[in-house]
Structure formats: C-alpha cells, structure tokens
Amino acid sequence: MSMPQSWANYGIDLHLDLAGTRVRAGLEAGLRNAVRSGRLAPGTRLPSSRDLAADLRVARNTVADAYGQLVAEGWLTAMTGAGTWVAERQVAAPRPISPKGALAGELRYDLRAGAPASSAFDRRQWISAARAALSAAPEEVFGYPDPRGLPELRSALAGYLARARGVITSADNVIICAGFAHGLALISQVLAERGAKTVAIEGYGHQSHRSLIAAHGLALAPLPVDPSGARPAEPALHGAGAALLTPAHQFPLGTTLAPRRRTAFVDWAVRSGGLIIEDDYDGEFRYDRQPVGALQALAPEHVVYAGTASKSLAPGLRLGWLALPADLTEAVIAAKERSGTHNSVLDQLTLARLITSGGYDRQIRQARLSYRRRRDRLIAALDRYAPAVRLTGIAAGLHAVAELASGDEGDVVARAAKHGVAVEGLNHYAAIEDDTRPALVIGYGRPAEHAFSTAVSRLCAALAGTAAR
C-alpha cells in the first residue's frame, strides 16, 4: 500500500494498490471518502482525467470511469469539455452526522415525502405483541438465526402478502431484510455478480436508491414517467439487467402503472431475462379505488417483490421483506450471509404475532383512515387557499404532487421554509436534471396530528404567495 506524492497534493488520503485489478474501485472509494469527509471541499476542481491518470500511472479510462460513476452518484458534477468539480450539494453530510432527514431547528413543519407519521406507531400495541410473542417463543429462537429471517415471520408474511397484495410466493422464498434499502443493496450485489451492467430506474424517485445501485457498480438508465406511470422505453431497457419500479403508486408522482405497461414490463423481463424489482412501499394505502395488486403475480419468476414495515408501522423498526424468484433466493441469501446482517429476532417475532393475530391489518386500516383524512384536509385547504395549484397523485399513499401554475418551485420551497415548512420540489427527485414542470411533492404523513393543520395552512400561505404573482 503506497500513496504517490501527487495524490497527497490533492489532499486525498488514499491507499491504492496500483498493480491490482481494483484500481477503479479504490479510486472511487478514495474520492468518495475525500468528498464525504470534506477533505475535498464542494466546488473544488479535480485534475483532468488525463493528468490524474498520468500521475497514478493508470489508464485514462479508469479515471474517466471513476469520475463518471461519482457524477452518477452525485458526489461530483461535470460539464462536457469543461471539467469535473466536487458537487455543491452532497449526498451525505460531513460529521457531525445527523439522522437521515433530520431538519434544521427552524423548520418545524415537515411536509417532505417518504416517511409516515411517527405518532402513527402504536407503541402500546407493539409492546403488548412483543410480550406475548416473547413469552411464547421457544428458547432456540434467541440463538444464532436463520439467514433468511425467522421462519415464523416468513410464513406469516407469505400468507399476508398473498391475501393483501396478491403476491404469489412461499415462506421459502421470502427473505427478511433491514428495510427496502437493504433489500435493494442485496439485489444490486447479486445483479453485479451475475454480470449485469445497468439498472433501469424511474425518471423520478429517491436519490438514495439511485446512489445505492450505483455504489454497487451498476449504471443507471432512467425511464420516462408520465400519467400512466413509467414508460417501458427501449433505450433504457435495452440491455438492462433489472428495472426498479413503483407500480402501485409511483414515487413521487403518485400515478399507477397502466395495465398495458405492466404487461409490457413483464414481457420485457420474460423476453430479456431482466429482473423487475417491485418497490411496493405503500401499496397498502389506497383510498378511492380497489387496491392495485402486486405486479409480481404476473411473473413470480421474473419479479422481486419488496415490501416494508416502514410506512405501515415505523421506519425505525428497519424491517422489510423480499419475495424472490426461486432461482434468485440462494444468491440473495449468500449475499446476506456475506454481509453478516440479520434482523433482531425480537422484532421479527413481534411482527409475526401482529400479522397472525390480525393486529397488523387493524393497524393498517387505522393508518389508512388517518392518512385519508389528512389527504382530504390537504385537498380542501389547497382548493380554498391556493386554487391555481393542481393536486395529483392523490389516490393512494402518504404524499401528493402539487403542480404549480407558474413560477419556480425553488422559490416556493424557499418561501415555505420562511414559513417554517420543509417541503421539496419535484426536481429534488429527478434522475435527469431536465424537469420543466414546477411542482412540490407534499408528504402529508409526517407531521404529528396536532401540528398537521398548522403545517397545511403555512404551506397554503407560501403557495398563495406564488399564485398571486
């Protein structure tokens, strides 16, 4: 392990094995850490790939590829012909590290999407189920656990998913994981091992999911999204090893994937051997129509169904599940074992108990009712105080999209902040920076019950300001 002098000049403390085959990975990791830790400050211009390659005595493409990857992950920004910089807005903050999604103190009203109301988590019900589950459990379950997750929970989930979401699976192919991100990391790892190069993603979605896929060495190919959901567009799907979709309720646009598109994606998967990753993050929360069943049922051998307790119970449980195609199950278990990760058996026992006792369904019904009421209050308030705003994506979930009649969404976000409201523009979720529709993504799940009305009226004040212009 040695550090060439010239690297030290860039302030990068990087131990590179330049003779090995992991030069690119090492280079990426070194740059990533240097940016994350602040050693490479935002706005810093990086040496050209030609210069750096010469300094490191590696192929220029190796450096160019590493730069490209970090641009895809959001650490760097690049302009063709002009150079590469450390991005101004970084994916993760330097220390002190605060919990993901923590807010600055002044923004008391959190209307960002992606999380449920913390107050919706019924602690008493959980503790009572935990006590019952723990007293009944045989001693063996407290030992070193099954790498797939607790059999009791996998059985309970296989039944629940069949009943509630139409998923076709068995306990053997259900794997418990620490939330959707963990499941996505495991699948990305298996895809990379199997030689996949690209994952098609929806043109709007979580930046954190995109970063996670890219961190496993996979390129991202964005699919256009319109009112019928993601478009099975050939340029993006061509040669993709997998497509990550939110069929029931596109995140964040809120549309449902049209039936002909569901079929088209499944046809693509069957034809090409590609994998569909179905992120069913809030499939249980549908208000106006029948729930849309899981796409997985169309082709269980070509779709990974991914569900989570993050919206139905609490993100802090870090409980998610994958229903896997049989021929993927072993590889995902192997990846999970390699990562040494398991969920707490106590939470698994408790959730299994909640599901089999009917408590989980009850909790979802209650939460659905409460979120529906919030949605109706949001609709009514916007109708009255910001009539120029068009609210879409409201049939399901914990968030909606407010399309602005005019103006810049960044201005509205800034104005909302002045009113103490945290909310994000649609652009925040865009995979490609060419969005032209000014819109806000409003998460109505997060605020505590007592703060919801104030949050909405402050948001309306910020929006009314725009409409009036």
Add this chain to the structure above:
Amino acid sequence: MSMPQSWANYGIDLHLDLAGTRVRAGLEAGLRNAVRSGRLAPGTRLPSSRDLAADLRVARNTVADAYGQLVAEGWLTAMTGAGTWVAERQVAAPRPISPKGALAGELRYDLRAGAPASSAFDRRQWISAARAALSAAPEEVFGYPDPRGLPELRSALAGYLARARGVITSADNVIICAGFAHGLALISQVLAERGAKTVAIEGYGHQSHRSLIAAHGLALAPLPVDPSGARPAEPALHGAGAALLTPAHQFPLGTTLAPRRRTAFVDWAVRSGGLIIEDDYDGEFRYDRQPVGALQALAPEHVVYAGTASKSLAPGLRLGWLALPADLTEAVIAAKERSGTHNSVLDQLTLARLITSGGYDRQIRQARLSYRRRRDRLIAALDRYAPAVRLTGIAAGLHAVAELASGDEGDVVARAAKHGVAVEGLNHYAAIEDDTRPALVIGYGRPAEHAFSTAVSRLCAALAGTAAR
C-alpha cells in the same frame, strides 16, 4: 449476459460477462452458488484451470485464482498436481436452510462452543426495559435512523466500554452493527477498498469469520497460536492490512494474549499502518483473575474494538458494536450506508436503557456466576470420570479445551454423538489442517440448566471410553 455452451455441460447456471473486469468475481460467485445449491455435488471433479480458461476464453490465472479463493473459503479442495474437487464438507448446507448451528434431532446435548445458554436471556427484564424505553422515547427515534446507530445507545456504550473494558472512545466513534459478523464484513469491505490484500488471522478460530473475510477478496495469513496466545509472526504479518485477534480469551484455545505480545502487535500496527481488529467476544466473562482490559486502549487509533450482546444477552438480538479509530469511522459509516443496514431502534433503545439503569451489568454478573458454576461442574466431572483429559482455557469465557491423552479426536466426537452429545474437535477450528494435538472444544454455555448435568455425564462417558483404550 450469455452462457457459453461448455458451462452448461458443467451444470453451472452462470451468467458471465466475459468482456468485463469482473470475470473472476463472477466466476467465483457462479461456482460458489453452484456448490451451495448442490448443482455441483460434493466430490465432483472440476475441469483443469487450463481447460476451463480455454472454454471461457479468459486467462488461465483468472480461473486458477478463482479456484484458489474457493479453496480458501472451503467450497473446493485441491491437491497440487492432482486437480480440484467440490469439497465434501461444505460451508453452508443446501436448502432447506436451517438456522446456523441447528442440530440433528438425535443430538440432544449441545456442547459446541460459540453460543451462550438461550435460557440465560432474561425475557422479562428485556420486555420491561423495552416498555420503559419505548414510553420515554421521543417520536423522532421511530423515523429513519442515524447510520451510526442510535445516539443514546452509542453514548451508553462509550461509557460502559470505558468502565468495563478500558476502551478509549467516544460516542462519535462507536458504530452499532448487527453482531460481530456484520462489523467484520464492514471492516473487510473498507480494508479491500483501501487496497489491503491480506488479513492475518489466528491459526484457530471461527471458519465463518475466515470465510467472511475471504468473501471480500482478502487473503488469509494464519498466525501460530501457543499458550501465550497468537504469535506476532513476521511471515503472516508482513504486508498484512489487518490482524484479527481475540486478545482477552483466544477462541477457541482459551489462552490470554501475553503482555509482551500485546505490545508487539501494537508496535506492528503503529509501524506498518496495519489495523488490529480486537474481537472481544466474551471479555466480560472472566472468573479467576482480574478482567483483562481491551488491547484497544494501547493504541486507539490503530485498533478496532468489537463487542457484542450475543454472549451477554442473546445472539438473536443481533446487536454488536465497533469502537473505531477516528480516521476509519467515516469509511465504515459509508460502507454501512451502502449496505442499507440498520439495527432496530427498539432494541437499541432497550439496550441503552439496560446499560444506563445498571440492568446490563447485573445481567452480566448473574450470567458470569452461572457460567462459572457450570465450568466448575465440568472440571469436577472430568477430574473424576476422565482424569486422563487435561482441561485448559478455563480462566474465562463459555468454553474450554479438553486435551486428549491419546487417540483421534474424530473418534471421540463420533462416540459423543452416539451418546447424544454434539461437540467439536479442535481441528474444526483450525485455519491450517496440520493440527496434531487431539482435543475437544467444549462449549458449556449452551445446554439449558436442567440438561447440563446429563450433557456433562454423557460427555464423560464418551471421554472415559477413550482414556480406557
């Protein structure tokens, strides 16, 4: 993604991107999965690296390296000049997958090392701490969590580790993980990223730890172990990026690392920039002398201290912690974020409560007393019924080593099985297969209280049989 015809002949369903740079990784993963799933049966002879390389149109070294890695991981066996076979004893079983360490029904008495008594986990105390912790917790903790783990728990642990184990750290450098294996996987990943090639390991230890390090592309260099603990031997340490040690109580030999060796390892780390990974898996359980403080305190910037609740509470909690050198913390957090893994906040809140309320110390004192009594009963029984056996490694922990006067340890293990006792020979833990001392590793923690006496007397019967010969 394509599969050359010839691969199909080997029955390996492998999607290989032969043009890419991940050929070796893909080849390894494909072979690993084929062996794991049983598609390549134990005893199957593999094509020579020359033939396979020609079929796949890759360099012969690529195949030879992949074979070598899988031999290191235990999937394959090789004899120089004679060929490569699928190993008879595989690292993991094909499905149906049973929990790690599950026993065949006939072996009712489990004296294998590495796990505590499941009955020692005080469910009532846990539930009561959980209820108290949950009612007191602010709502925010149920949201998406801090990637390091809950601040409350990290603070509690920093205090506890300083007090109980002499560790020098702060809450900022403590990271919560899902048990030791998860921590080791994260560190292995960071080491590989930073260009490390080799990890020195103790000549005796857990095969699962060795496999996990190897699965991250790192070679293993075994250190000899003698009654003074692991020897800081140059051939193994030379060029190693890290050394994995069990200083307080060598696993499984039970010796304590001698002070001059502690210093020698620390000197090596400071001099070479290598990292010491201190696996303090049962440091709390010391019976006859003062506890041996953590080696970490000698050089906090060169040692990762790793602890776990698996022995003190229950493995099923999947709660472990790392106290990291400051310059490693960011990289480990990044690796953890990339893997999408987090612990349940509920268990973290509960453990924090247990620690700050003194319940954790109480639980450890009780468990220590109970394990010490078991150890004393084991010593007395062997003294009386198998006097030819010499018991060592008894000053601490949940296991001891029974050195056999003569005979083959495999025979004794088989005879014990006939008596319904599961126990493992020392060779089971050897990193190099050249062990000549016949010995058993006896884990006295596992059996339920009511079954302990029978387990020991049956073991004695099996051992007495040997001694009589």
